[in-house]
Amino acid sequence: MLRRYATFVTLFRSASDIFIIGCIWLSVFYVRFYSGVFSTSKGIPDFKRHLILTLPVVLICYLACVFTGLYKPKRVQNIFVQLVNLLKASIFSGLLVMAFFYYLQNVPYSRKLLVLFVVMLFAGLCFSHLLAMVIMRRLRSKGYNLRYYAVIGTGRQGQQLVRDIEQMGWLGLKCAFFVDDNPDCADSELLGIPVYGPVEKVTELVKTETIDEIYLALSGKEAQRAYSVLKDLQSAGVTIRIIPDWGNLASISGATAISIGSQILFSAADSPLNGANVVLKEIFDRTLALVLLAIFSIPMVLIAVLIKLTSRGPVFYKQVRVGMDQKEFKIVKFRSMGIGAERQVGQQWTKNNDSRRTRFGVWLRRTSLDELPQLINVVKGQMSLVGPRPERPVFAKAFSGEYKKYMLRHKVKAGMTGWAQINGFRGDTSLRKRLLYDLYYVMNWSWGLDMWILLRTPWHIIKGENAY
Numbered sequence: 001m002l003r004r005y006a007t008f009v010t011l012f013r014s015a016s017d018i019f020i021i022g023c024i025w026l027s028v029f030y031v032r033f034y035s036g037v038f039s040t041s042k043g044i045p046d047f048k049r050h051l052i053l054t055l056p057v058v059l060i061c062y063l064a065c066v067f068t069g070l071y072k073p074k075r076v077q078n079i080f081v082q083l084v085n086l087l088k089a090s091i092f093s094g095l096l097v098m099a100f101f102y103y104l105q106n107v108p109y110s111r112k113l114l115v116l117f118v119v120m121l122f123a124g125l126c127f128s129h130l131l132a133m134v135i136m137r138r139l140r141s142k143g144y145n146l147r148y149y150a151v152i153g154t155g156r157q158g159q160q161l162v163r164d165i166e167q168m169g170w171l172g173l174k175c176a177f178f179v180d181d182n183p184d185c186a187d188s189e190l191l192g193i194p195v196y197g198p199v200e201k202v203t204e205l206v207k208t209e210t211i212d213e214i215y216l217a218l219s220g221k222e223a224q225r226a227y228s229v230l231k232d233l234q235s236a237g238v239t240i241r242i243i244p245d246w247g248n249l250a251s252i253s254g255a256t257a258i259s260i261g262s263q264i265l266f267s268a269a270d271s272p273l274n275g276a277n278v279v280l281k282e283i284f285d286r287t288l289a290l291v292l293l294a295i296f297s298i299p300m301v302l303i304a305v306l307i308k309l310t311s312r313g314p315v316f317y318k319q320v321r322v323g324m325d326q327k328e329f330k331i332v333k334f335r336s337m338g339i340g341a342e343r344q345v346g347q348q349w350t351k352n353n354d355s356r357r358t359r360f361g362v363w364l365r366r367t368s369l370d371e372l373p374q375l376i377n378v379v380k381g382q383m384s385l386v387g388p389r390p391e392r393p394v395f396a397k398a399f400s401g402e403y404k405k406y407m408l409r410h411k412v413k414a415g416m417t418g419w420a421q422i423n424g425f426r427g428d429t430s431l432r433k434r435l436l437y438d439l440y441y442v443m444n445w446s447w448g449l450d451m452w453i454l455l456r457t458p459w460h461i462i463k464g465e466n467a468y
Contacts, residue, residue: 387415
C-alpha cells in the first residue's frame with residue numbers, strides 16, 4: 001500500500017513538473033520577444049523552431065530534476081531545503097539546455113531567453129512543488145496517504161516522540177502501537193495507543209498489522225536485547241529508525257554521522273555551521289558589514305564628535321568578550337558611560353536608569369547606535385551580524401556553572417543581533433529565557449532564520465525594548 005501511494009505521488013509530481021516545464025518554455029518566448037520589456041533589435045526568431053525544441057528541452061529539464069533528487073520522499077524534509085533543491089534543479093536545467101544548444105550548433109538561441117527561462121522555471125517549479133506539498137499535507141491531515149509506525153519502548157523518549165509526531169499531523173505518520181518488555185504495560189494503553197509485550201512479539205504484530213517503520217526508543221541493555229528482533233524486521237523490509245541515547249549530552253544541530261572504518265559515529269555537539277555554509281556566512285557577514293560601514297560612516301563621525309563634545313574621554317570603548325569556541329576578543333562600542341564607571345562599581349550589566357551613563361550615552365543606548373562600531377568586529381571576523389550576544393569572561397564562567405548548556409552558545413560566532421534580542425531578551429532580563437532563545441538559534445540555524453532576524457532587527461531597535 002505504501003509503495004503504491006509513493007509511486008502515485010512521484011508520478012503526480014513528475015507529470016505536474018513536465019507540464020509546468022513545457023508551459024514555461026512556450027511562454028518564455030512571448031515574454032522575451034512580445035512583452036515589450038526586452039529589446040528585439042535583432043528581430044524575432046521563428047516560433048516554429050522554438051516549438052520544435054519543446055520536447056528535448058522538457059526532457060532535459062525533467063532529467064535535471066531527477067538528477068538533483070526532486071522526486072525523493074519529502075515527507076519530513078524542511079521546506080527551505082526543498083527550495084534550495086528547486087533552485088539547483090533550475091540552474092542545472094539551464095546549463096544543460098545551453099550545452100544542448102551549443103552542441104546542436106545550427107540552432108541559434110538568445111542568452112536573455114535562457115536566463116529568463118531559468119528564472120521562470122524556478123518560479124514554476126516552486127509553485128508546482130508547493131502546491132503538491134499543500135495537497136499532500138491536507139490529505140494526510142485528513143487520514144489519507146498515512147505511514148504507520150510502532151515504537152519499541154514506553155519510556156519518556158518514546159512518549160515524547162509520539163507527541164511530537166502528533167503535533168505535526170501533516171507528516172501523515174500514525175502510531176499503531178507500543179511494544180515493551182515491562183509486564184505492567186502489556187495489554188494496556190498509553191496516550192490512547194495500545195501497548196503490547198514482550199518486544200519479541202513485534203515480529204508477529206508486523207505480520208498482522210500494516211507497519212512501515214519501527215522506532216527504537218530504548219537504550220543500554222534493553223536496546224541490545226531488541227537488536228536481534230530488529231534484525232529480523234529489517235530483513236522483512238521494515239524501515240528501522242533508532243533514537244540516539246545522548247545521556248547527559250545535548251545534540252545542538254541536525255544529526256550528522258561520519259564513517260571511520262566499519263564504525264559510524266554520531267555528532268553530539270557539533271556546530272550547525274559547517275561546509276560551504278561557513279564560507280558563505282563569512283562572505284555575507286563581511287560584505288554586508290563593509291556596506292553598512294560605508295552607509296553609516298557620516299552618522300558615526302557625527303556620533304564621535306558629539307561624544308567628545310559632551311563628555312571627557314575616548315570615543316570608543318573596548319571590552320573583552322567571549323566569542324566562538326570560547327576565544328576572547330575585544331568588542332568595540334561607542335562610549336556611553338563616564339570614565340572609570342566599571343572600576344567604581346565592578347563588572348555588572350547595565351540597568352534601567354543606570355547612573356554611570358552620560359547624558360548622550362542614554363540616547364545612544366536607547367537607539368542602539370552605540371553598537372555600530374561592532375561592524376568593525378564583523379569585518380575582522382571576530383563576530384557575525386547574527387548570533388548570540390557575546391558576554392564578558394567573568395559572566396560566561398559564572399553562567400556556565402549555573403547552566404550546563406550555556407557554553408553551547410559558543411559553537412557559532414557571537415552576533416550584533418540575535419534571536420533572543422529581537423524577542424526582547426537583552427540587557428538585564430531573564431538569563432534562562434535568553435539562553436533558551438540562543439540555544440534555539442544554535443540548534444535551528446538556517447539562512448532563512450538569519451534573514452528573518454536581520455529584517456526584524458530595525459523594528460526592535462525602533463521599539464527600544466530593554467535598551468538601556
